[in-house]
Amino acid sequence: MAEIAIxxxxxxxxxxxxxxxxxxxxxxxxxxxxxxxxxxxxxxxLRIIAGLESQTxxxxxxxxxxxxxxxPKDRNLSMVFQSYALYPHLTVKENIATPIRMRSYRWYQRLxxxxxxxPGAAERQAGIDSKVAAVAELLQIEHLxxxxxxxxxxxxxxxxxxxxxxxxxPAAFLMDEPLSNLDAKLRVHMRTEIAQLHKQLGTTFIYVxxxxxxxxxxxxxxxxxxxxxxxxxxTPEEIYRNxxxxxxxxxxxxxxxxxxxxxxxxxxxxxxxxxxxxxxxQPGQTHIRVGVRPENATVCRxxxxxxxxxxxxxxNMGAEFFAHITIDTLAEPMLVRCDVEQGQQLVLGATVGIxxxxxxxxVFDQQGRRVASEKVAAxxxxxxxxx
Amino acid sequence: xxxxxxxLFRLFRxxxxxxxxxxxxxxxxxxxxxxxxxxxxxxxxxxxxWPQHWYFVENYTEALTRIPLMKFLLNGIVxxxxxxxxxxxxxxxVAYALAKLRFKGKKTLFAAVLFCLxxxxxxxxxxxxxxxxxxxxLDSYMALIAPFSISVFGIFLMRQFFMTVPNDLIxxxxxxGFSELAIVWKVMLPTAMPxxxxxxxxxxxxxxxxxxxxxxxxxxxxxxxxxxxxxxxxNDDTGNDYGPLMAAATxxxxxxxxxxxxxxxxFIEGITFSGMK
Numbered sequence: 001m002a003e004i005a006i007x008x009x010x011x012x013x014x015x016x017x018x019x020x021x022x023x024x025x026x027x028x029x030x031x032x033x034x035x036x037x038x039x040x041x042x043x044x045x046l047r048i049i050a051g052l053e054s055q056t057x058x059x060x061x062x063x064x065x066x067x068x069x070x071x072p073k074d075r076n077l078s079m080v081f082q083s084y085a086l087y088p089h090l091t092v093k094e095n096i097a098t099p100i101r102m103r104s105y106r107w108y109q110r111l112x113x114x115x116x117x118x119p120g121a122a123e124r125q126a127g128i129d130s131k132v133a134a135v136a137e138l139l140q141i142e143h144l145x146x147x148x149x150x151x152x153x154x155x156x157x158x159x160x161x162x163x164x165x166x167x168x169x170p171a172a173f174l175m176d177e178p179l180s181n182l183d184a185k186l187r188v189h190m191r192t193e194i195a196q197l198h199k200q201l202g203t204t205f206i207y208v209x210x211x212x213x214x215x216x217x218x219x220x221x222x223x224x225x226x227x228x229x230x231x232x233x234x235t236p237e238e239i240y241r242n243x244x245x246x247x248x249x250x251x252x253x254x255x256x257x258x259x260x261x262x263x264x265x266x267x268x269x270x271x272x273x274x275x276x277x278x279x280x281x282q283p284g285q286t287h288i289r290v291g292v293r294p295e296n297a298t299v300c301r302x303x304x305x306x307x308x309x310x311x312x313x314x315x316n317m318g319a320e321f322f323a324h325i326t327i328d329t330l331a332e333p334m335l336v337r338c339d340v341e342q343g344q345q346l347v348l349g350a351t352v353g354i355x356x357x358x359x360x361x362x363v364f365d366q367q368g369r370r371v372a373s374e375k376v377a378a379x380x381x382x383x384x385x386x387x
Numbered sequence: 388x389x390x391x392x393x394x395l396f397r398l399f400r401x402x403x404x405x406x407x408x409x410x411x412x413x414x415x416x417x418x419x420x421x422x423x424x425x426x427x428x429x430x431x432x433x434x435x436x437w438p439q440h441w442y443f444v445e446n447y448t449e450a451l452t453r454i455p456l457m458k459f460l461l462n463g464i465v466x467x468x469x470x471x472x473x474x475x476x477x478x479x480x481v482a483y484a485l486a487k488l489r490f491k492g493k494k495t496l497f498a499a500v501l502f503c504l505x506x507x508x509x510x511x512x513x514x515x516x517x518x519x520x521x522x523x524x525l526d527s528y529m530a531l532i533a534p535f536s537i538s539v540f541g542i543f544l545m546r547q548f549f550m551t552v553p554n555d556l557i558x559x560x561x562x563x564g565f566s567e568l569a570i571v572w573k574v575m576l577p578t579a580m581p582x583x584x585x586x587x588x589x590x591x592x593x594x595x596x597x598x599x600x601x602x603x604x605x606x607x608x609x610x611x612x613x614x615x616x617x618x619x620x621x622n623d624d625t626g627n628d629y630g631p632l633m634a635a636a637t638x639x640x641x642x643x644x645x646x647x648x649x650x651x652x653x654f655i656e657g658i659t660f661s662g663m664k
Contacts, residue, residue, distance in 0.1 A: 052558045073564040085555035089577035102564035164563070176555075 002063040002171035002204055003028045004049065009058030011044060011228075018044050020228040022058070026172075031198050031205045035215040036225035037251070042208045045225070046174050049206065051075050062171055073103070078165035082177040084157045086149040086164070093145040096132045096163045103168060135163045138200075155186045162197070172204035179214065191217055212252050216240065224248050241360075246368035249291045255322060257362075258297070258334045260290045269376065270363060273329050275307045278358040281373040288371070291362035294337040298355045299323050299346065305353020309334065311346060321346075325354060422446050422633035429629050442630060447638075449631035450620075455608070456635055459616035460642070466531045466612060467594045473536035474590055475583065482545035483571045487557055497546070503539040512603065519604060530604040531612070535594060541586050548582035549575060584650050595643055613639040 004026040011019040019041045026032045034042040047053045049060060051072035060067055067075050078099065086095050101110060109115050109124065136142045139159045149157055158178060165173055178194070179187045195218045198205050209215055215222045216236045223233045232244045243249035249257050262272040268283040269276045272290055279290075302308050309327035321343025324333040336354055338346070346352070358375040365371050392400075421429055425442040428435065450456060484490070485497050515534045516525075524530045552575065560574045576583065598614040605611060617639065620632035 047558070050558070050562060052561060072558075072561045077562065079559065079562050081555035081559060083553050083555045085553065085559035087556070087560075087574060087577075089580075099563040102569075164559075 003061075004172060004204060004206065005061040005064075006045075006049070007059040007061070009045070009048065009060065010056045011041070011048060011053070012056050018228050019048075019055070022230050024223055024230060024233060026204055026206055029202050029204055031195070031207065031218060031220045033207045033209060033215040033219035033222050034225060035209055035212060035222055035251075038210050040225045041228040042210075042225050043176055046079075046176055046206060046208050050077055050079050050174050076171045077174055078168070078170040079174040079176065080158075080161045080165050080178045082180055084149070084161040084181075086157060086160055088149055091146055091148055092141065092152070092160050092163075093132055093136075095149065095160055096135055096167050097128050099164060099168045100128050100131060131167055132163075135167050138166070138197075139163050154182050155190065158182065158190060162194075166197075166201070170203070172206060173201075175205065175207045177209055178207075180209070180211070187214075194218065213254060216252065222252075224251060226251070242370075243291075243362065244370050246289055246291065246364040246370075249362055249364070253293060255294055255335050258292045258294065259364075260292065260327075260330065260334070262288050262290045264288060270361070270373065273307055273327055277306050277356055277361065278376045279356075279361045279363065279373050280376045281363050281371055285365060285371070287366045289364045289368070291364060292334075292356050293360065294322060294335040296357045296360040297334070297336045298357075299325070299336050299338050299342065300353045300355045302351055302353040304355060306356045308351060308353045311348055311350050311352050314343060314346060314348065316343065323352075325352060327354075418633045418636055421629055422450075422637050424630060426628075426630055446630040446634040449628075450635035450638060453631060454616050454619045454635070456613075456616060456638060458609075459611050459613045460639070462528075462610055463595055463613045463639075464642075466528065467591045469528070469532050470535045470594050471587055471590050473532065474538040474541045475586075477537050478541035478545050478586075479576055479579075479583075480568070480571050481542050482549050483575055485542070485546045486549035487552075487554070500539055500542050500546075504543060509599070512600065516603060525604055526606045526610065528610060531601060531610065534600065538586075538590060541590065544582055544586050545579060548579050552578055588647060588650060591646065592643060 006022055006024045009019055009022040010017070022045060024032075034045060036042050044053065048055050051067065051070060051074075055068070062075060062077075087098065090098065105115075105124070109118060109121070115121060132145070133142070136145055139162060141156065141159050141163060144152060144156055144160070149160065152160065158181075161178070175194075179190050182190060191214055194207075198218075207214075207218065219236055221233060221235055222239050224231045224239065226247050232239055232248050234242070239248065240252055243252065246259065250259065260272045262270055262277075264281055264283050264285045265271050265276065266283055268280045270279040270281060270288070270290060271277070277290070281288075299311075307327060309325040311323055312326050312333060313324040315322040315324070319340070321338045321340065323336045323338055323343070323346060325336060326333045334354065361373060363371050363373040420436060420438065423441060423443050423446065424438040425440050425445070428438055428440065428442075485493065485500070511534075519525050519530045519533070522529070522533075524533065556574065556578070557570060560570045565574060595612075596614060597612070601610075601612045601615050605615065608616075617632065617635055620628050620635060
């Protein structure tokens, strides 16, 4: 149980700045996901929190106590690694027991042979055994306790790694891409399991991933990092609907958001490919980008659409279709979601209209920052011919 | 994809390999057979493979009684085992530091290790001899052990193996509360068993069979290692006594062959798979 507060944290290797002024507070019991493309510094940040690497400057507090001078083992955190990092020469049981043995035993109580002769040895062993058994039961790995990591499948190793992290009630769990070595199906399954585990334990989790789907499905809040900077910290809902930066909008969401180059006319209307949309923002901006998620646009007849284009490909996902529509002046086709009935009626090569939901349209300025926009009232739409 | 080669080719292939193996084994077989023959058969002009009269008991009794062979074997064990333990206790922590820790001058230090690999042992034998003389260690176990207590080859081999151990394993150990020394001995060493076994064979074979250095530093037969002991059979006034000599040689190599067979599986793993996780 702990709040983890990171203040003005910097990390650089020589000239290269890996982390740039990171400020982040992880609340007690929160599932916080650090997400970003590979090389954005998220794993480095996690290792600095764990004490495995040192920051160039800045401060980390755990439960209000500064931990910058503490060694990893004194920070009372536990960590799950991408490669599981189980001790290959120990059995599953010994692997899980290791953190308690190393922490709660004095060195002479860990000596081989002699340790068993010391007073209280049997009770200590029984204490460990019962803790290991409880963890094994929770993770359903009781039948694996006597095997070695080499004899386990990826998913089983992952559970053992979780067990080793859980066994001693740490202040927080740090997880470094724990699912990325698993196959797709198991990954989706383990996502749910880890999320449930978080609910059961109620401990603070910091979870690092490059997979936005993991971040969206598991977290209480997401911290999105890029190029060593923290771009946005928000709930999955908020970060999806209200990204503060075009890079956030691009990174979150699958399939990717459509980004259309545009401009703002003198009346403050957003214009894409020469067609004014029903979206208004601050006038006087050129070179804006308009973000439209595939589900916030619909395919319609040409005369009803805000813009028009040619349908070049239909992606059938089973429960929905994604229409790829090329628009004359744009390099990339625009992706629009349609439901099954509509998707089946669409004809490849046809010219179709695209109607964009103004309420969910995101406008970004030249620097990629989000700017406020609003829906233009319906009556203005009819007068727009003059605009 | 690959068709099974024809029977003729397979036969041919095996014949080639077997004759190669025979060439390699011939001296050993000859040694074994000679140790079973009486002197007159050894010195006959025609070559006979199989002894006509068994002389096993006589040769081996002679080998064990003429010189204190058991004592020499014991010396050999004391020396090689101590050397190996010293080498491991230095090579493993050094290799860990070179492979996994970050410190200033690491590259220079590793370059120095590589450089030391290039120095032939004979080149430094005179300085070592003088050093041993200064320390007053000549003609003792210390003189046999001290020059080999640090193995640069061992450092290099273990370092290369440790490079393949994922960093996450060390991070996990640090979080679990291992001290750096505990990581070296309780995490790194057990994962490096194949490399350690191959290094052990290299080291033990080299020092068990070493003739050059013991010959230089030893005077009294009390500290003779097995290869030095064997010479007793040659320098006798009676001339070369091949039967007992071969018997003694057989006895001397037996522990090595036994150790190799025991460690064989791991030894070969260590050489070929040391780069793989």
